[in-house]
Every structure is written in C-alpha cells, then in structure tokens.
Amino acid sequence: MKLNSKILGVIILVVIFGGIALSSALGYWNTEGGGGGHGRGSSETADGGGNGRQSDEFAGGGGSGRGHGQSGGGGGAAVIRGRTTFQDLLNLGLPQATIERVIGGPMPDPSMHINAYCNAHNRDFEAVKEALQAEVDKLSSGP
Amino acid sequence: MKLPRIRLFRKRSIWPRALLQFFFFALIALLAINHTLSESGAGLSFLPNVTLHAVCPFGGVETLYKFITQGTFIQKVRESSFVLMTLVFVLAVLFGPVFCGWVCPLGTVQEWVGKLGRRLFKSKRYNHFIPAGLDQVLRYARYGVLAWVLYITINSGKLLFQNYDPYYALFNFWTGEVTVTALVILGLTLLLSLFVERPWCKYACPYGAVLGLTNLFRVFKIRRVAAACRADGACDIRCPMNIPVSEKSVVRDHQCISCLECTSEACCPVKETVIFSAGGVK
Numbered sequence: 523m524k525l526n527s528k529i530l531g532v533i534i535l536v537v538i539f540g541g542i543a544l545s546s547a548l549g550y551w552n553t554e555g556g557g558g559g560h561g562r563g564s565s566e567t568a569d570g571g572g573n574g575r576q577s578d579e580f581a582g583g584g585g586s587g588r589g590h591g592q593s594g595g596g597g598g599a600a601v602i603r604g605r606t607t608f609q610d611l612l613n614l615g616l617p618q619a620t621i622e623r624v625i626g627g628p629m630p631d632p633s634m635h636i637n638a639y640c641n642a643h644n645r646d647f648e649a650v651k652e653a654l655q656a657e658v659d660k661l662s663s664g665p
Numbered sequence: 666m667k668l669p670r671i672r673l674f675r676k677r678s679i680w681p682r683a684l685l686q687f688f689f690f691a692l693i694a695l696l697a698i699n700h701t702l703s704e705s706g707a708g709l710s711f712l713p714n715v716t717l718h719a720v721c722p723f724g725g726v727e728t729l730y731k732f733i734t735q736g737t738f739i740q741k742v743r744e745s746s747f748v749l750m751t752l753v754f755v756l757a758v759l760f761g762p763v764f765c766g767w768v769c770p771l772g773t774v775q776e777w778v779g780k781l782g783r784r785l786f787k788s789k790r791y792n793h794f795i796p797a798g799l800d801q802v803l804r805y806a807r808y809g810v811l812a813w814v815l816y817i818t819i820n821s822g823k824l825l826f827q828n829y830d831p832y833y834a835l836f837n838f839w840t841g842e843v844t845v846t847a848l849v850i851l852g853l854t855l856l857l858s859l860f861v862e863r864p865w866c867k868y869a870c871p872y873g874a875v876l877g878l879t880n881l882f883r884v885f886k887i888r889r890v891a892a893a894c895r896a897d898g899a900c901d902i903r904c905p906m907n908i909p910v911s912e913k914s915v916v917r918d919h920q921c922i923s924c925l926e927c928t929s930e931a932c933c934p935v936k937e938t939v940i941f942s943a944g945g946v947k
Contacts, residue, residue: 523885523942523943523944524940524941524942525760525885525941525942525943526930526941527679527680527681527682527925527930528681530681530760530763530767530923530925530941531681531682531684531685531767532681533756533760534685534756534760534763534767534768535685537752537755537756538749538752538753538756538768541748541751541752541755542745542748542749542752545745545748550744550747550748551744551745551748552743552744552745553713553715553716553719553720553743553744553745554715554719554743601704601705601706603704603840603841603842605841635841637841637842641828641844644821644823644825646740646741646823646824647842648716648718648740648741649740649741
C-alpha cells in the first residue's frame with residue numbers, strides 16, 4: 523500500500539486534531555492542569571508539598587482563568603511577568619510576609635527579578651508567578 | 666553544435682508538507698503570543714490561552730517516569746502533553762517521525778534558514794560540511810541529550826530542560842522568561858542551519874531521538890526499487906538528514922524524518938522508484 527504526501531498530510535491532521543477532539547470529549551484534554559481542584563486563592567507555597575498535579579498548579583477552574591484583568595488599585599503593573607521585581611510587588615501593596623510565604627523563604631534583594639530568583643533557587647517560575655498573582659488579585663479585589 | 670544541458674533531477678515540491686509546517690508554526694506562534702497577551706488581559710478571543718508546555722508532546726515523555734511511578738505529572742506538564750505524546754507516537758509507529766518532518770516548528774525554522782544556506786553554498790556543498798566520520802559519531806549525541814534530560818527531570822521533578830531548550834526560547838524570547846543559555850543555543854542552532862540542515866534535529870534533539878527509534882519498526886517505510894533506480898544520487902543530495910537512500914532498499918535509518926523529499930514524488934526522476942509504502946515493493 524502506497525501513500526503520497528497529500529494523503530499523509532491529511533492523515534497527520536486527522537490524527538492530531540481528531541485525537542484532540544476525542545480526548546476532549548472523553549475529558550482527557552486539559553491544558554490548564556490543576557486536576558486537584560486548587561483555586562487561585564490557594565495560599566500554598568509555589569512548590570510546597572511536591573510537584574504533582576495536585577500541588578503545583580493554580581488553575582482557575584471556571585473562574586478567572588489566566589487572563590488577568592488590570593488591577594483597580596495597582597494601576598497597570600498588576601500583572602506579574604518575568605521582569606517583575608520584588609520591589610514591584612511591594613509597591614503594589616503586597617506585604618513582605620505574604621511574598622515570603624509564597625516563595626517559601628526570605629525575600630531577596632527587592633530589585634531582583636522574580637524570574638531570576640526562581641532560576642537561582644531552582645523554582646518553577648510559572649507556579650510562583652501564579653501564586654503571587656493570586657495574592658495580587660486578592661489585593662485588587664479588595665476586602 | 667550546442668549540446669542540451671542534462672539536469673540530474675528536477676525537484677518537485679512536497680507542498681502538503683510545506684503547508685503543514687507553516688500551519689503548525691503559525692499556530693504555535695499565535696498560541697505563544699496569545700498567552701503573553703492574555704497575561705495583560707488582551708488575549709485573542711478565538712484562541713485558547715495555553716502555555717507552550719501544554720501543547721508540547723515532549724513534556725509527556727519527560728513526565729512518563731513520574732506518571733508511571735507516582736501517577737502525577739511533573740511541574741508545568743499538562744494532561745494535554747500526554748495526549749499529544751500518545752498521538753505523535755501513534756503517527757510515528759505508522760509513518761515514522763512525521764512530527765519532526767511535518768509538524769515541529771523548530772525543525773521548520775531550521776529548514777527555512779537552511780534554504781538560505783542552500784542558496785549560498787548550492788545543493789551539493791550545503792549540508793555536507795561536516796566530515797562523514799565525525800558526522801556519524803555526532804548523530805548519536807542526541808541519545809546522550811535524551812538520557813541527560815530524563816535524568817535531570819526525574820531527579821528534580823521539574824522541566825529543567827526548559828533552561829536549555831531552543832524551542833522554548835524561539836516562542837518565548839520576548840517574555841523575559843528565557844535563560845541566556847537557551848537563547849545562545851537557539852542562536853547557534855539557527856547559525857549552524859546555514860551550513861547544516863536541521864543541526865538541532867540531527868545532533869541534539871531528545872524528542873527526535875525518541876521518535877527516531879520508530880524508524881526501526883514503523884509500518885510505512887521509504888523503499889527504493891533497485892531495478893528502476895538510475896543511481897543518480899538525487900535522493901542522497903536532497904535528504905535533509907544525509908541518509909544515503911540510493912544505497913538502501915528500505916530506509917530504516919534512525920534519523921529519517923519521513924519528509925518524503927527523496928521520493929519519486931519529489932526529487933527522484935524515475936516514477937515509482939523511491940516510494941513510501943507499507944509492505945513489499947512489486
């Protein structure tokens with residue numbers, strides 16, 4: 523049985539997107555992680571308690587997702603990125619104690635980028651970012 | 666009397682492959698850009714907001730050990746990676762590493778840069794700079810990279826390879842989350858692509874190492890009908906992975922990426938001589 527490139531191309535598309543559709547229908551297609559049902563407001567440290575799905579993700583369930591809106595109180599700097607520094611967090615009004623709780627240790631030089639801190643301490647930046655973002659979001663939503 | 670110029674071969678385009686390569690490159694680029702935009706609340710509504718890790722099948726390979734031993738995934742790896750890993754493996758068992766040749770955006774970018782190199786150095790010189798003996802040894806380096814990646818991932822429970830991964834760097838260089846090491850490796854890969862086709866795939870890609878093993882037992886194979894072969898070497902010259910197709914009856918080389926560029930549909934001047942088929946050749 524011979525195949526040409528057109529048929530092979532179609533088969534590749536069908537297998538990949540058909541497989542995604544099928545797995546989605548069966549409930550196996552999950553791009554957000556967080557199978558354990560942690561909400562964004564979880565106060566766990568970024569990598570506390572292990573690395574599995576149950577502990578290191580902060581998926582938003584059906585709520586806020588990852589598309590964070592701008593903070594009302596913090597102006598345009600309320601979204602944490604790789605170049606966000608610890609000083610930026612303090613400026614947003616996040617207490618140092620909260621930051622230390624999230625990162626699971628003493629806060630470094632405030633001018634340090636969060637991403638650089640994660641790299642230096644072998645931490646998962648995505649998870650730390652999500653946890654800090656959750657704290658920042660709490661601030662902006664107010665009491 | 667002026668003699669007619671004889672052309673050894675006229676390359677025909679495997680356009681479905683080029684189309685799929687562009688499609689998957691654009692898709693991954695859009696997803697990566699959308700993820701960045703979504704962080705500032707400006708994401709594109711028609712695209713899902715997913716991380717690059719969620720749509721990378723190699724994440725599934727990296728987390729396999731943890732999944733088997735503990736039933737959980739390593740950091741950042743999603744169930745979607747696991748699904749994609751399975752789908753790509755099914756494709757590889759049937760057709761070989763078509764993911765590498767038809768889907769992987771990093772391979773596509775290397776090919777695009779390689780087109781410039783091919784123009785600069787012409788077809789016979791391009792992709793033949795590295796001495797054959799050294800090249801053959803280097804081809805096995807990617808198994809070393811694979812072993813190292815699995816070792817550091819299993820030991821740490823984290824995607825540490827991200828700090829070295831040119832694929833991650835390619836689609837995240839604007840985020841500030843990419844290490845200098847990964848950017849340097851990406852830069853070197855693109856630079857080397859001017860001289861060698863798909864240098865990352867040939868010498869360093871850990872996922873290519875995994876998928877390449879399926880060349881040993883895949884169902885559909887590249888086959889050469891020796892009786893019809895003119896042995897003009899066109900297939901050897903066109904093969905991006907430098908496989909001497911004209912010396913084989915069935916290509917089982919661990920580096921084949923099933924790009925079909927060697928077949929009679931592309932460069933071979935004789936019909937039905939180099940074909941992609943299951944079962945024997947009549």
